[in-house]
Amino acid sequence: MDLKKLAKSATPKRxxxxxxxxxxxxxxxxxxxxxSETVRQEEHNGHRIVIRTIYDVQVDxxxxxxxxxxxxxxxxxxHSLPNYEFASAVDMxxxxxxxxxxxxxxxxxxxxxxxxxxxxxxxKHRKGRK
Amino acid sequence: MAxxxxxxxxxxxxxxxxxxxxxxxxxETSGRTTTxxxxxxxxxxxxxxxxxxxxHHRAMMTLTPPGNSAGxxxxxRGPVFCPWHRVMLLLLEQNLQRVLSxxxxxxPYWDWSADGDLPVSQQPTAPIWTTSYLGGEGNPVSTGPFxxxxxxxxSWRVRIAGNVSGNLISVNRGLRRTFAxxxxxxxxxxxxxxxxxxxxPYDSSPWDAGTSxxxxxxxxxxxxxxxxxxxxxxxxxxxxxGDMAPSTSPNDPVFYLNHCNVDxxxxxxxxxxxxxxxxxxxxxxxxxxxxxxxxIVSPLGSNATPRQVLDVSTxxxxxxxx
Numbered sequence: 001m002d003l004k005k006l007a008k009s010a011t012p013k014r015x016x017x018x019x020x021x022x023x024x025x026x027x028x029x030x031x032x033x034x035x036s037e038t039v040r041q042e043e044h045n046g047h048r049i050v051i052r053t054i055y056d057v058q059v060d061x062x063x064x065x066x067x068x069x070x071x072x073x074x075x076x077x078x079h080s081l082p083n084y085e086f087a088s089a090v091d092m093x094x095x096x097x098x099x100x101x102x103x104x105x106x107x108x109x110x111x112x113x114x115x116x117x118x119x120x121x122x123x124k125h126r127k128g129r130k
Numbered sequence: 131m132a133x134x135x136x137x138x139x140x141x142x143x144x145x146x147x148x149x150x151x152x153x154x155x156x157x158e159t160s161g162r163t164t165t166x167x168x169x170x171x172x173x174x175x176x177x178x179x180x181x182x183x184x185x186h187h188r189a190m191m192t193l194t195p196p197g198n199s200a201g202x203x204x205x206x207r208g209p210v211f212c213p214w215h216r217v218m219l220l221l222l223e224q225n226l227q228r229v230l231s232x233x234x235x236x237x238p239y240w241d242w243s244a245d246g247d248l249p250v251s252q253q254p255t256a257p258i259w260t261t262s263y264l265g266g267e268g269n270p271v272s273t274g275p276f277x278x279x280x281x282x283x284x285s286w287r288v289r290i291a292g293n294v295s296g297n298l299i300s301v302n303r304g305l306r307r308t309f310a311x312x313x314x315x316x317x318x319x320x321x322x323x324x325x326x327x328x329x330x331p332y333d334s335s336p337w338d339a340g341t342s343x344x345x346x347x348x349x350x351x352x353x354x355x356x357x358x359x360x361x362x363x364x365x366x367x368x369x370x371x372g373d374m375a376p377s378t379s380p381n382d383p384v385f386y387l388n389h390c391n392v393d394x395x396x397x398x399x400x401x402x403x404x405x406x407x408x409x410x411x412x413x414x415x416x417x418x419x420x421x422x423x424x425x426i427v428s429p430l431g432s433n434a435t436p437r438q439v440l441d442v443s444t445x446x447x448x449x450x451x452x
Contacts, residue, residue: 001220001438003445009429010224012160012178018429019184020166040199067191067296069201073340077201080296082190082377083350083364085339099375100294 038069057093059104066096131234133223135394136449138238138387139257148238149275151226152383155179157284158229164300169290171300176290182222183290183380184298189214189427190377191296194419200338202420204427209333209409209420211349212396213436215389217428220445222386236446239394240387242366243452246317253317254309264384269372270304276383278304292376305382306372317369318362323395323452325354326362330403337409337417344399348392363392398451405440 008014035056042049057064067079075085076092081099086092097104138145156179165173167184176184189205201207205214223237245256259266265274272278276286291301310316329344339351346352350364360368366388367374373381380386400406407422418424426434 001442001445002433005430005433006220006445007224009433010221010228012158012181012225015178015181015185015221015429016160016162016166016176019181019188020162022188038199039197065295069193069199071200071338071340072336075339077207077339079190079201079203079377080292080294081375082206082379083360083367083375085351085359096294099371103294 034065035063036066036068040070040072042072055089057089059093059097060106064093064096064103068092132444133227133234133236133446134449135236135390135446136238138240138263139244141238142262144236144238145263147230147232147235148226148383148387151230151235152179152386153275153286154229155225156286164290164298167298169298169300172302174289174300174302178225180290182218183378185218185428186380187292187298187377192427195416198416200336200340202338204419206349207339207351208337208417209345209407210424210426210436211345212393213407213434213439214426214428216393216396216439216442217426217430217434219386219389219393220439220442221428223446237386237390239390239448240384241391241394241452242317242388243320243323246319246322250310250315258384258387259309264387267307267309267372268304269306269308271307271372272304276305288373288378288381290378291373291381292378296377298378307374307382308371310369311371314360314365314368318365320452322354322362327395327399327402327452331408332399332403332406333408335409337413337420344403348395348399362395363388394448395452397448400440401451407436407440 035054037052037054040051053070055068057066069077075087076089077085078092078096081096084095136144138148156177158178159175160178160181162176163173164176190203192204194202194204205211219237226237227233227235240258245253248256254267258264261274263274265271265276270278279285286305288301288303288305290298293299326344326347329347331343333343333345334341339346342352348362350361351359353359353361367379370384373379374385409417409420410422413421419427422437423435425432428434
């Protein structure tokens with residue numbers, strides 16, 4: 001490797017320009033909306049096998065968009081958590097929940113008030129707005 | 131003149147320079163903002179250090195070929211794993227030399243297998259995690275040179291993170307580490323590295339995370355028969371956890387110490403088995419980006435291919451090999 005070319009390419013300006021000019025990730029199979037789809041293809045004794053798997057994952061009622069793939073051994077891999085792969089998609093989602101706490105932050109359930117207190121609070125609020 | 135890469139645990143001078151260097155790169159603005167890279171969230175300047183975070187993430191999300199079910203991407207889960215990271219480390223090393231004004235500086239490595247030989251209970255308190263080195267675990271990390279201080283904007287901050295959907299987002303928070311998850315309580319051991327070094331060839335068809343060659347054992351998708359993956363490189367990421375887990379793992383400076391050791395293991399393999407690489411250019415075009423003369427996904431374009439980084443002895447060497 002040419003050290004001069006290496007040094008030239010290593011400048012922040014050159015690296016930043018390179019990164020800013022990279023094409024959209026959509027064309028690499030990531031970033032699509034909707035359920036995650038992965039396609040396995042294999043040849044066997046002259047036969048063409050195509051297995052299309054769709055993962056429509058919901059956590060707490062919300063669909064989760066995941067960049068994932070399933071290889072020919074059946075192992076599930078998510079590029080968001082690149083050093084893991086799983087035999088079980090359920091185990092994968094559990095690990096994702098543990099590693100991305102902000103993305104799965106539990107929404108606080110509204111506190112159920114008693115009828116009298118609730119009416120009082122509502123009236124007080126209206127009064128305050130006047 | 132070639133620089134020498136040394137063990138960060140045994141060489142305090144190189145340790146101090148590494149810490150100083152990455153902090154300088156973190157404070158150096160690249161002239162770009164998060165919006166230039168399509169990163170959602172509050173617009174903020176992107177440091178030179180964080181350019182490497184973006185680069186790693188983008189390579190990770192670039193499937194080769196597009197949409198392949200094996201999850202092979204421009205830097206992982208395929209043969210180019212070792213060459214791609216060698217180029218990444220070279221570019222970081224060049225930047226460290228520049229900000230340190232020291233052309234003799236060599237990126238240090240962390241021999242995690244030495245810590246893996248310790249009893250499990252001692253691994254989280256090994257010297258590398260003490261305050262003089264990288265600090266310990268936490269959310270945020272609160273000890274050592276990369277500790278988070280709310281009122282000090284120059285303290286180490288994660289500015290670009292990946293979310294669960296694989297998108298980059300603009301953030302402003304401290305570094306996270308959660309050592310030794312219950313499923314993976316130990317780092318890899320010296321014997322695991324030695325056994326990996328016996329494997330030949332470098333890689334084999336179908337060139338993904340299911341092969342039995344050296345690359346796949348080192349990357350960590352394949353383990354020794356009585357164990358389950360993750361192994362070696364992957365296990366180090368998983369064991370450290372926190373910001374070492376997502377595609378933005380270069381947010382933690384220990385990323386470079388891990389990969390420098392991975393590169394050191396590869397260098398030992400090259401010395402033992404010959405400076406060879408597969409697949410060659412007769413392999414299918416579906417392996418574009420992983421063949422010996424394909425450009426590595428980097429700013430060097432065609433000036434960096436796997437073949438061109440098989441012998442880097444004019445640029446650097448290691449003080450000792452495993």
